[in-house]
Amino acid sequence: MKRQLKLMLSTALLLQVAITGVALADEAKPLAGQHLSVLLPPWGTLPKDMTDSFTAKTGIILDTQTLGWDDIHTKIVTSTVANTAPGDATEVDWSWVGQFGASKWYQPLDGLVAADAIADTPTAKIFTYDGKLLAVPYNNDFRVLIYNKTQLTKAGISAAPKTPDELLKAAKAIKNAKIATYPIGLPLSATEGTSTTWYLLTKAFGGDLFDKDFKPLFVDPKSGGYKALSFEIQALKDGLIDPAMTGLKDVEVQELFKSGKISFDIAGWAGNLAVYADASKSQVANDVAAALMPSTTGATRTIGLPEAIGIPTASTNSKTAAAFINWMLEPETEIGSFKSLGNLPPRLSVLKQLNSEGALKDGDVLLAQAAAVEPLFAQGTPGWYPEFSSAVATAINQAAKGQLTVDQAVQQIAEAAKTASQE
DSSP: OHHHHHHHHHHHHHHHHHHHHHHHHHHOOOOTTOEEEEOOOOOOOOOHHHHHHHHHHOOOOOEEEEEEHHHHHHHHHHHTTTTTSSOOOEEEEEGGGHHHHHHBOOOOOOTOHHHHHHTTTTGGGGGGGGTOOOOEOOOOEEEEEEEEEEHHHHHTTTTSSSHHHHHHHHHHHHHHHHHSSOEEEEOOSSHHHHHHHHHHHHTTTOOOBOOOOOOOOEEEOSHHHHHHHHHHHEEEEEEEEEEEEGGGHEEEEHHHHTTTOOOOOEEEEHHHHHTTTOOTTTTTTTTTTEEEEOOOOSOOEEEEEOOEEEEBOOOOOOHHHHHHHHHHHSSSHHHHHHHHOOOOOSSHHHHHHHHHOOOOTTTTHHHHHTTTOOOOOHHHHTTTHHHHHHHHHHHHHHHHHHHHHHHHHHHHHHHHHHHHHOO
């Protein structure tokens, strides 16, 4: 009888331990079993082994959809107008903050994400609208000149160009030596990448897009913006840029650089250095190098164009989405994203850690360029930016196809800015 009683007590104890274990597991993963839809571009979509680790840690089941940058913006707009969520957590580009903030399309993240991680992420302030945090950066995107140093050496060029004129001279030498047919890579299609390349070159030529009152500064032939567009069109006419660029996006230009078909990725994403230097992903892994953006003023200038993740107001899964965003902010995740996708960590401490470990390709150049990063709009990104940028891309595409002169293109852009800002 005693033996049977002991057996019953032991069984009851084991059952209690098992139940307690389940309860503790549930408490450790309160969101286990819930589904989360995530909408990101290719460069933000993490590999399966990383997302599997997120599921293992939280129990949340991810449904990841990958679309092009322009397609994501279209989906967000159409879904929101229809009062549906495009995803529970989605891409939020720096350029969309004004539009999304004014329309209240995204939920404030204050209190939902780790405050110490945000304090360690300087570019988070770019995603603040009316004092509220709308999204959290997942990459530290700024632009730097990326070039094929082996091709330059073969053409007798010993150093990276420091001015736009030196860049053109180097490209002509490479073309004349038949090392690359079209040495300069930059998009000229009617897409965002075309617009941002022109913005960057405007800085390189010592200019800015607008004054403090958003009056266009690019219509004067002596302005940086006018000279930047003239530079692009002249390089195209001189056969230094492939005419096919009128139909290519920035990501397609990057593929051409990886294959060794172009010598300069002018609007190079700083994080892409890691991808270009990866022999499993690039044919120029031993040839790639970075240099400070050329400038006519003697001081390099560049723009920061970070991308982030936010939660649409129409989403009903705010807690699961916040859990995913917090996981994206973890140092281990940022390092994994850098190693697999080339996304430079937005957290300053993580970026410095990688550089101290020698993990950054041309890390000293990257840190020096990062110190020169400027916001595109000192006043903050206006709500009418998407309309303006679309007009920029369209006008540049038309100029590249010979449908507009440079003068006509900048006048068209200026008029579009005026119209967009008054709507």
